[in-house]
Amino acid sequence: MQRLNTSTVSEFVLVGLSDAPQVRFLLFVLFLIIYLATMAGNITILVAIRTDTHLHNPMYFFLGNLSLLDLLCPTVTVPKMLEALLFENKVISFTGCMLQLFFLIDAVGTEIFLLAVMAYDRYVAICHPLQYMNVMSMRLCAHLAIATWVVGFCNSLLHSTLIFTLSFCDSNKVDQYYCDIPPVLALSCSPTYSRELVTLIVAGVLGSSAFVVTLISYICILLAILCMTSAESRHKALSTCGAHLTVVTLFYGTTICTYVRPSSTYSPGQDRIVSMLYGILTPLLNPIIYSLRNKEVKCALGRVISQ
Numbered sequence: 001m002q003r004l005n006t007s008t009v010s011e012f013v014l015v016g017l018s019d020a021p022q023v024r025f026l027l028f029v030l031f032l033i034i035y036l037a038t039m040a041g042n043i044t045i046l047v048a049i050r051t052d053t054h055l056h057n058p059m060y061f062f063l064g065n066l067s068l069l070d071l072l073c074p075t076v077t078v079p080k081m082l083e084a085l086l087f088e089n090k091v092i093s094f095t096g097c098m099l100q101l102f103f104l105i106d107a108v109g110t111e112i113f114l115l116a117v118m119a120y121d122r123y124v125a126i127c128h129p130l131q132y133m134n135v136m137s138m139r140l141c142a143h144l145a146i147a148t149w150v151v152g153f154c155n156s157l158l159h160s161t162l163i164f165t166l167s168f169c170d171s172n173k174v175d176q177y178y179c180d181i182p183p184v185l186a187l188s189c190s191p192t193y194s195r196e197l198v199t200l201i202v203a204g205v206l207g208s209s210a211f212v213v214t215l216i217s218y219i220c221i222l223l224a225i226l227c228m229t230s231a232e233s234r235h236k237a238l239s240t241c242g243a244h245l246t247v248v249t250l251f252y253g254t255t256i257c258t259y260v261r262p263s264s265t266y267s268p269g270q271d272r273i274v275s276m277l278y279g280i281l282t283p284l285l286n287p288i289i290y291s292l293r294n295k296e297v298k299c300a301l302g303r304v305i306s307q
Contacts, residue, residue: 010094011172012172012173012187013091014090038070041286041287042287045287046064054299055300058138066115066118069283073107076100076103077177078280094164101164102156106153109151112206113151116217117148120217158202224237251282
């Protein structure tokens with residue numbers, strides 16, 4: 001029976017951004033500010049949703065789950081990156097690398113399904129407004145939210161198991177500022193074709209399913225908006241889904257560029273930039289996008305800040 005860990009590598013070295021000593025401190029300050037702003041923005045959104053009764057409805061329930069994911073995703077990667085930039089401690093243990101990759105894929109996968117659920121929620125709200133509260137009951141919302149977290153967990157568990165049962169017996173330098181699927185796969189001295197194939201198939205099936213739900217929901221929303229006779233109604237409908245559509249476009253674009261391709265096309269420099277978009281900037285931008293385009297959220301945030 002094959003052992004779960006045939007690796008002779010006990011630790012990895014995260015090369016990433018810390019190989020530029022001349023700008024290391026500036027990068028540390030920049031990413032520390034971004035990280036703190038991300039934490040503050042998403043925690044404020046969560047507090048507003050929790051304390052303001054005007055936001056106790058399905059749309060903001062799912063937005064709260066999105067804010068939790070936006071707290072988790074950068075917390076998995078950024079603190080270690082800040083440590084490497086400030087103290088030049090680039091070493092991460094084998095177990096630490098495995099856990100980092102697991103929680104990152106968990107957060108990314110869960111967010112993909114959550115965005116699909118949020119798209120369906122907007123579809124019901126715009127296309128079937130009279131039945132909205134009956135269809136999107138809090139019981140159903142809770143079940144949908146739990147399902148997204150469970151599927152994201154199982155998806156991450158599969159990917160992590162496939163990768164970390166490989167052998168790592170030569171180089172241990174991860175050409176990224178955190179442990180991710182493409183750079184870790186590139187270090188394995190075992191054949192990776194079958195693992196890559198399974199990873200691509202699973203990611204393709206699950207990701208495309210979520211994407212199809214999102215796409216169909218927005219096609220129906222667009223058709224419903226085009227059928228509206230009132231300009232005010234069209235503007236209101238667009239404003240309720242505009243923020244979500246912006247987040248979906250940004251998130252899908254960056255994650256597809258990173259994960260939906262074979263490791264033979266892995267480009268360290270390009271992937272560092274793309275990974276920053278969905279791993280650092282997207283969690284920062286999400287609360288800004290939702291607060292700027294939503295009057296209810298802006299009013300709730302104003303009440304929270306004033307208190």
